[in-house]
Amino acid sequence: MSRTSHDVVVVGAGPTGLALAIGLRQYGLSVAVLEKEDSSKRQPRAGVVWQRALEVLADLGCAERFLAHGIPLHSSELVVSGRPLGVLRMAVPGTRFPHPLSIEQDVMERLLGERLVEVGGAVEWSTEAVAVRVGPGGAEVDARGPDGAPRTLRCAWVVGCEGAHSLVRKALGVPFDGGPRPNLQVVQLNARAEWPFPEKPGHSYLFLERGMSAGAAPRPGGGYRFYGFTADPDQRPLAPPSVDExxxxxxxxxxxxxxRLTPTDPPWSNRARFQDRFARTLRSGRGLLAGDSAHLWAPVSAHGLNTGLRGAHNLAWKLAGVQLGWARQELLDTYASEQRLTALRVLRMTRRDRLELPATRFTMLSMRLIGGRLVSGRRSAGRIRSRLSDLDQHHRESALSVGAAGGDRLPDLPVWCRGRWRRLHELLDYQRWTLLRVTGSDRADRQLERLLAAFPVPVRVHTLLPSLGHEHLLPAxxxxxxxxxxxxxxxxxHPEEVAAYLARWFVRR
Structure with a gap:
């Protein structure tokens, strides 16, 4: 039996596994990606990338190619009992990516795979992980390739990204708590429509009727992704809906x-029931879990894939920092706690969603009364956009977060830096930490430089001033x-506070 060694073995080449492998390769780690299927997804499945996930993809070097293959979603119109009530504008401030993107999962996986090759990685297709063993100093993964020959991959870390039936999770002995979401199913169909609702660029529709909800989102290939959430009182075997149904x-x-509906070419339809499940922990020693291996729920508001991408983004820099010898292993525990809390918040949001879950009598009454103001009012629409975009997701409860703003995502603000106005996110870098000196003086702080030099973790310092009205985010x-x-x-x-923080999580030279 042959044996090979890697820093990390990622089991599963869906969007989460691919994103994680890209992030790790950007740090220079040796990564093996194992996928039992013979190619990436051939089905559209997930269809929306929200604004925060687009920022994640920018850090991974592939946001622009996603934009080139997708459709920015500019607005969504609420229709209740056949009556149009208002339009929700989707643009949000404080980011390079103001609009969510309509793009389907098979295309996402192809683009992520192309980026992985660019950074020196690859997927081992038709290669199934059949056993995982994790010890105090590393892990071993037994795999069977397309020729059926067994081999063993040794690694410092193994990450399960292979979905609900994760072999890695089972090998770690981590319970997958939860169960079926009762009385709910989704039906989906890609089709062109002849109907009274105008087709506008980047414009989607959301329909509510008693006991039902449906949506129509424009597809990059033309037509709409139609979907509907409905009650599911019986538990008969599932079959995709027909065009007539x-x-x-x-x-x-x-x-x-x-x-009238005309299916797209190639045709695609789907019907599904759901589970709400969470791994009790996302880390056990040298083994970690991400994506659907760690958490899954009904695709209300289309946040499952997005949460997986953000989890991979969170994990990659932490795992790289530990493996490169910069950080203590406790840093990985903050991935487990942060991502689990994030996923729980998303699950609670989907359970309270009143715009996509089958409408109750109370929902219908309230939407008839205030639905138009809800989606068109400045404050209420702003809350909806913030929730959907994931830009308000935070890590305030994390041990890594210190101070009043600790854990918050830093908005992409205009700042004055090196004699000109720049966007704040231009100064940030996924391959390093950033220290922002908020002061009018560009004079070097020798004490600060000396304290930072004591740690191998890369920290880049920028001196800046915030634009008017944003001083509360970057205090003087x-x-x-x-x-x-x-x-x-x-x-x-004070520089000593920064040094003390780094000493808590990182080794000294």
Missing amino acids: MRDYLVRVSHAPRL DSLVLVRPDSHIALAAH
Whole structure:
């Protein structure tokens, strides 16, 4: 039996596994990605990338190619009992990516795979992990390749990204708590429509009727992704909906009796029930879990894939820092706690969603009364956009977060730096930490430089001033330490505070 060695073995080549491998390769780690299927997804499945996930993809070097293959979603119109009530504008401030993106999962995986090759990685297709053993100093993964020959991969770390039936999770002995989401199913169909609702660039529709909900989002290949959430009182075997079934469902929820659907080429339809499950921990020694191996739920608001991407983004820089000898292993425990809390917040959001879950009598009454103001009002629409975009997701409860703003994502603000106005995110770098000196003086701080030089972890210092109205985010005469993933770690006033923070998590030279 042959044996090979790697820093990390990633089991599963879905979006989460690919994103994690890209992040690790950007740090120079040796990564093996094992996938039992013979190619990436051939089905569209997930269809939206929200704004925060687009920032994640920018850090991974592939946001622009996603934009080139997707459709920015500019607006969503709420229709209740066939009556248009208002339009939600989707643009949000404080980011390079103001709009969410319509792009389907098969294309996402192809683009992520191309980026992985660019950074020196590759997926081992038709290669199934059949056993995982984790010890105090590393792990071993037994795999069977396309020729059926067994081999063993030795690694410092193994990460399970292979979905609900994760072999890695089972090998770690981590319980997968939860169970089926009762009385809920989704039906989906990619199709072109002849109906009374105008087709506008980047414009989607959301329909509500008693006991039903449906949506229509424009697809990059033309037509719409139609989807509907409905009650599921029986538990008969699932089969994809026919065109006639989907048409009848949409007629009932949209009150458009002359609706005609023409399936796209290639055709795609789907019907699914759901589980709400969480791994009890996302780390056990040298083994870690990410994506659907760690958490899954009903795709209300389309945040499952996005949460997996953000989790991979969180894990890659921490795992790289530990493996490169910069950071203590406790840093990985903050991935486990932060990502689990993030996923729990997303699950709670999906359970409270009143715009996509089948509408109750109370929902219908309230939407008729205030639905238009809800999606069009400045404050209420702003809250909806913030929730959907994931830009308000934070890590305030984390042990890594210190101070009033600790754990918050740093918005992409205009700042004055090196004699000109720049966007703040231009100064940040996924391959290093960033220390922002908020002061009018560009004079070097020798004490600060000396304290930072005591640690091998790379920290780049920028001296800047915030634009008018943003002083509360970057207070005068402060030192703001920013993590590689753009979340604030510490806001301090003295270099010694920064050094003490780094000493808590990183080794000294």
